[in-house]
Amino acid sequence: MFPDAAPHSLPTVTVGLDESDASRAAADWAAREALLRELPLRVLLVRAIPQAPEPREPDYAALRTWADSSTRGEIGRLTLRYPGLRAVREQPTGVPAQVLTEASEQAELLVLGSRALGAVQGFLVGSVAQLTVARARCPVVLVRATADAPAPDPAGDVLVGLDLRHPAEDVLAFAFRAAELRGVPLRILTAWHLPHSYGLYPPVEPDFITREARDWTRRLSEAVRPWREKHPAVRVREIPAEGGAAQRLLAEAAEAALVVVGRRNRRSRTGAHIGPVAHALMHHAPAPLAVVPHD
Incomplete structure (x- = not known):
């Protein structure tokens, strides 16, 4: 149905995926942008390396299974919702901000999610997104999570x-x-x-x-x-x-x-x-x- 990795010689719209609603909102925005730009969408889910000693060794097999299932499911949802979308997926292991920054070198556009804290506080931009924005070699778009993540782009x-x-x-x-x-x-x-x-x-x-x-x-x-x-x-x-x-x-x-x-x-x-x-x-x-x- 779709390849597991994009040829690195081709530019893409790349979206960073995780389990959050903000991530799903970002994926929908990225899919529409990929269609506008006539580019493939690259769905990237980073299997994070622990940055501090943990009480027990992570179950890497379970992480691989989860990442594979998550990316397959998300691409299935997006290609069903956006006919004509060309989508690829990757699940590298590494430090998320570093992997996303490296991915920006092959991307025409990198898309990440952020979530709302409220009208006064604004939006939460996590440390991974902040580091990636500060170091990325291509434009980075931050997309706000909404109650209905797959909603069309706002008018304006x-x-x-x-x-x-x-x-x-x-x-x-x-x-x-x-x-x-x-x-x-x-x-x-x-x-x-x-x-x-x-x-x-x-x-x-x-x-x-x-x-x-x-x-x-x-x-x-x-x-x-x-x-x-x-x-x-x-x-x-x-x-x-x-x-x-x-x-x-x-x-x-x-x-x-x-x-x-x-x-x-x-x-x-x-x-x-x-x-x-x-x-x-x-x-x-x-x-x-x-x-x-x-x-």
């Missing part, structure tokens, strides 16, 4: 946050393609701040805010213009917004079917970092969130 457009201080062509390329594939509008938001000295003595010129807003509007338009020309079918709305980027994106996210943000490829002595805007959206954005790595 694509919203992308753009930091004009660090040009991110990969972020715009991903956002424009996502909007084009779905046939929906694209909102592009960049946040700007008044200088810390604003409002202090000596007073600034009366039209200072107006000039700042015009300048950011112009800069955003110039950054987006080449992408409008590449994707003339995509309806674009540009939003230069004064204030914090995370807060402004969260305010706009309620009407989005997909939110897109960037993550710079950078490392420090303490490892990879996600960045404050992506981190805030990972825990509070109501829509699926794509985190796109870029230089």
Whole structure:
């Protein structure tokens, strides 16, 4: 019915599977995305290696049986629900975040689940997902668990946050393609701040805010213009917004079917970092969130 492993030379939409409702929601989202992109879906369930001594040796035979049954059952469910879906499965043994990060090197897109904690607390993004987002070589989409995991994508457009201080062509390329594939509008938001000295003595010129807003509007338009020309079918709305980027994106996210943000490829002595805007959206954005790595 389906192969056990994908040829690594072919790009895939890869989804990380476990026993959670969030994982099932992610698998459904990934299946629809694979059909949109005309790519195979790779269902990946990692048989985790214990990271600390356990009272007794794990029953690896039982783990293999469980993993085989889980992936077969999930692919059976998905191929029945989404006719035309090409799906493959793998059950490697290893450290989950490490295996998923390695899988991102062959994937066009990696999809993971997160679960709701409530309207105030936001969403729980586990340590495996956080480490994977911080290190992945391809875009990672976090999908929120819902009461009805197989529900269609939420209605809405694509919203992308753009930091004009660090040009991110990969972020715009991903956002424009996502909007084009779905046939929906694209909102592009960049946040700007008044200088810390604003409002202090000596007073600034009366039209200072107006000039700042015009300048950011112009800069955003110039950054987006080449992408409008590449994707003339995509309806674009540009939003230069004064204030914090995370807060402004969260305010706009309620009407989005997909939110897109960037993550710079950078490392420090303490490892990879996600960045404050992506981190805030990972825990509070109501829509699926794509985190796109870029230089």
